[in-house]
Amino acid sequence: MTLSARARASLAPRAMMAAKVALATGIAWLIAPHLPGDAAKYPYYAPLGAVLSMHPTFARSIQWSMQTLLGLILGILLAGVFVLASLPPLLGIMLVTGTGVLLGGIRGLGAGREYVPVAALFVLVLGGGDADGYSFGYLSQMAVGVLVGLAVNILVFPPLTTASAADALLDFRERFARTLTEIADDVVDSWPADNEMWNLRARDLLREARNVRAQLEVGHESARANPRARLKGVDLTDDFVVLNALDSVAFQTKDLTELLAGPEAGRGIGGDLPEPFRVLVAECLRTLAILATAPEEDAVEAQQAAEERNSALGAWMDDNDLAEAGTRQVAGAIGKCLRRMLDVLRRDEPADRV
Structure with missing residues (x-):
């Protein structure tokens, strides 16, 4: 096999994955504004969830998606604790991110470990005075994106190598x-x-x-x-x-x-x-x-x-x-x-x- 042939062979699955990611993010964006309540305020998280759910193998896509959602839930709960504590902003940010990194070491979190401090920080900083509504919207839109991504990955030429x-x-x-x-x-x-x-x-x-x-x-x-x-x-x-x-x-x-x-x-x-x-x-x-x-x-x-x-x-x-x-x-x-x-x-x- 020539070098150019090998390059084409490696490019084909990457091109297919890119097309599927584009399709999934587009569908997620169309669905996002129709979610009930506060979730409709945060439609940009649905495409993000679709991107995060994509992996070259379907089994790993499921694993990554579940781990990511678990990491988000853990981060949101962590942020809730610090919101209730009413700490000064600087101290709260420092403590929530540090604690989030520690919790990210929990065995079994896998790909979700990185999203514990991220989700906690987003809720604490971006949620502001409506942390509950933001948390619900953030998690709901991410879940929608993940489900759309998984559906596209399994229905449109599920990767088989x-x-x-x-x-x-x-x-x-x-x-x-x-x-x-x-x-x-x-x-x-x-x-x-x-x-x-x-x-x-x-x-x-x-x-x-x-x-x-x-x-x-x-x-x-x-x-x-x-x-x-x-x-x-x-x-x-x-x-x-x-x-x-x-x-x-x-x-x-x-x-x-x-x-x-x-x-x-x-x-x-x-x-x-x-x-x-x-x-x-x-x-x-x-x-x-x-x-x-x-x-x-x-x-x-x-x-x-x-x-x-x-x-x-x-x-x-x-x-x-x-x-x-x-x-x-x-x-x-x-x-x-x-x-x-x-x-x-x-x-x-x-x-x-x-």
Whole structure:
């Protein structure tokens, strides 16, 4: 995907959200003057409530909205206490905002924590001699805006990011396989390899795995309480299983590169590993790369090839006595690392499929 294509892909959901926010604020503004009593005096709070209720996932929109309203209620009640206390304006403002910040630390308030001191300050300063009427209007208009925002968010293309999350996982699988193949090439053709380059590749895999996990979590959240997800039968459970496996193997890859290219007199710890052993290691890595990206219909064949290469490596180690004790230890650790990588990627059970 080109840079411009990625930019367009990220712009589309942002543009949709912007359009929905604009629609929600417009509807809220039209409804606001028709609220009963003092609430009609404060129509500008309805669009604000609509904006605050919007989030890229519907489940989080509900959570944010409820937390915001709870924070407003708590702030209004706090302001009521100080209004009744009839304190000097300066002292009242200082105490109400300070106390509001303290109450904002209540566990569970979440997004509403910021609105406790704000609501309290608004009621105390803007409410003036009609704190009750202002409080009722403020809360009522905000609630209307929140309800409008939630309605627009669920009725107008409720956000669903599961497809982009699945695409990110697919890209990561391909990147993962390329990295294993590149390491395999270096083990044979560029020995001893560039230590820093290998370490960089391993770190990049771990960082990308974290990024993909974040996208999957957002995608999973976007499917909660989302009618589009129910209609499409979306389920990212298997994707998380795949990512967990790849994440685990990425850590193993980091261990493997440290064994092959650790610092010792400017060469890798495994700098004295014989070429036949390195060729077998490279073959193991290439079969693991194929297994990591193999479609379901080719999984059995890919796993069988990986098992055969791993067994060949073990047989070579049994039949050949490496001269130096340090080299034997490194070779044994490399063999165990490759075995663990294969165990994680194996396709024996449906729940473990990668």
